[in-house]
Amino acid sequence: MSAVDLPVQADAKGVAERIPGLWKPPIVMSVFTILVALLVLVSPREGDSTFRWSREGDWFAIPDVSLPANGIVWAAVLLCLLCTAFAAWRSYSRLKTPLVVIAAFAVFAVSGFLAWAVAGKTLPVVGLLAGALALAVPLVFGALGGVVGERAGVVNIAIDGQLLFGAFGAAITASITGSPWAGLVAAMVAGMLVALLLGLFAITYWVEQVIVGVVLNVLVIGFTSFMFSQVLSGNAGALNNPPHFPRLEIPLLSGIPVLGPIFFRQTVLVYVMYAAVFLVAWALYRSKWGLRVRAVGEHPKAADTVGIDVIATRYRTVLLAGAIVGIGGATYTLVSVPSFGREMTGGAGYIALAAVIFGKWDPIKATLAALLFGFASNVESVLSVIGSPVPSQFMLMLPYVVTIFAVAGLVGHSRAPAADGVPYRKG
Template sequence: MSTVAPDRTPQPRDPSSGPGGAAAPAAAPVKQRAWKYPVVYSVLALASLLVFGLLAGGGKQTTFTFASRNDFFTIPPLPVPSKATCVALGLVLVVLAAVSIWATFNRRRLGVWFPLLFGIVFVFAFLTWSAAGAGRMPVTALLAGALALSVPLIFGAMCGLVGERSGIINIAIEGQLLAGAFLAAVVASALQNPYAGLFAAPIAGALVAVVLTFFAVRYWVDQIIIGVVLNVLVVGVTSFLFSTVLTQDPATWNARQQLPNLPIPLLSDIPVIGPVLFNQNILVYLMYVVVVALQIFIFRSKWGLRMRAIGEHPKAADTVGINVNRNRVLNTLLAGAIAGLGGAFFTIGSGLAFGKEMSAGQGYIALAAMILGKWNPMGALFAALLFGFSKNLANVLSAIGTPVPSQLLLMLPYVVTVLAVAGFVGRVRAPAAEGKPYISQ
């Protein structure tokens, strides 16, 4: 009986298998190069070098001023030759754009410092060019005004962030800002106390949020539609009351009341940043507290974990005992109260009487700031500051008599908003369950 010898011829090994024939782990996918940012940086750098520097007229000078009253020490004015400075800054921007191209080609990631540095250099070049021969550029006043104009946007962005992190799209920020401004003005005027208006403003924002959550959570109405309807409703109600009540007896119902500034000792005397950050009213200080508190609690607390859970995967949150709809309602009411505080800045925060539609679309820009900040409190803060800076820059340039056309100055805040959201947001992902009503089983 014969036997067949086994074939011992070496077999070719599968290149995808590991030692002993085991399958080797799949190679990590190669990260695609994203050229959007290098292209944007390059366009801005070349535009700065050509428009602000090489093609601009020579022989002019730009003077930056920094001093204000009660400073520890006085920073003298800084005169610079406009064209030479813009050319030098333009070359710096070209180098930064080249760094961005190199980093993208080599798949290197640049930190947050890079866009901040690029933005600061670009803004300084624009200020030098726009104020050339037109007078002095007051840096402290420019920054202080930017912060003031940013306060309602920051409160509004925080409102939208809390709502959307909880799964509720809040288009009604505009109405909540306007309601907060209205009730703050009326209560402060009636009681002759601006602090009374400060307590009333968040109540107005929360009342608007009550209607939003009633229809969005209880009856599953489309949240975008109900938000738009609420904005129109608040505009109509406040305009009607303004025409029929406030204008009939403005001394009682619409007299100007302003929160006093509360300078922080020593800190308020620091040149430039002291008057900007530490010589403000209590509403601005509350804004600091709200941003820092949300940054900590959203990512470092049980409440924040539950908020993110009901905004990302409400069914999973429900299975571990979290009442999804109740938490959504409570968080949206809190968000409305935050927006109401932002509305108070239009009246008692600025010392103005209430006027029709005085929120002027700031709620929608606050939503853009929230998106640009990627649903992060600190990111939304910097985005809102960017929008406030662009708006105040238009005001300052108009005051000093810049050669920039007035039409362009009026467009500047909105152009910055569109470009920032369209060009610099990148790939962002909203909370997965936002706008989707949760029906508990």
């Protein structure tokens, strides 16, 4: 080893030692590994777990897979231990745990839990994943809107209010016009209205952005609840009976086993989501607009000195983010449920905000985080239908428990844009 290499290695080690949160992944993984092992130690299940991989309409049928439930759980525990040991070794070496290791651990842990929960029954894997994708749609749009707004330096706690107001606007407009497309446009406008209020107080009047977001959420809940009880309840047939987007099957692609039913037998809003994720990711990192947005979010004063209008850029970006989140709100009343209901989002906006943090303000990673939370929500529904031994109260908590552990335990060091939440005062 040359003398020149020593300072470089020492400096690299010093940088690694300053990285916070290195031990979070192995600690959280250890906890989950113990929990999975306790399933068979405390409450072993007899019988085989059957996993169904095919649906009617596939090009060819994939045979069901049946394996001993306890054997799958112990295999999952072993694989989880290997992942945990690797993560601990990386942390001991002052290195980050690779995302692929964390993802593999999650797959093994979830597989062990599902095998234990469906012992003696059949789990429709394709239905589970397709439903998870559908449930994740509003979370993905909420997360994309959160990423776009915060990249410009505006904290958007009001995602839940935008989702709820978007669902409200979509229900009324689609009911009156008889067109779900009109409802979709109304949902985007509704999301932009909430975003305009956020921008007015946060950008123009420099009000604390977190407080503004919380107040807007409460305001939207109060307004929509009042309108529901005073207007919609008495005129449900005319004002709260929106037509829904039909499920569209993409020719050829929808027949691919496993992938076809999951990705290509969905409603049009799912296909819009695919395009939105691609466009937001491309625009943020490959376009002049994205460069300006990121510059405003990182160093607004420097952006101002090179001729970028910081205030106008933030307003335009926040309004765009509101329109994106509004599309997610339309999913509730134009796809998921037959009509608008009080507080029907159930706090999904806060989970979308957690996906933004878990995804480290990156549109692709935030989308993956939203899909994870959507999967956790659908697991509760599917296991309830097939008769899982897990108490229903715990299953209702599952999406929120996954959110807490993911953000607090696995996110590691996450840096928001430097000027996120900081009002810009020109001059």
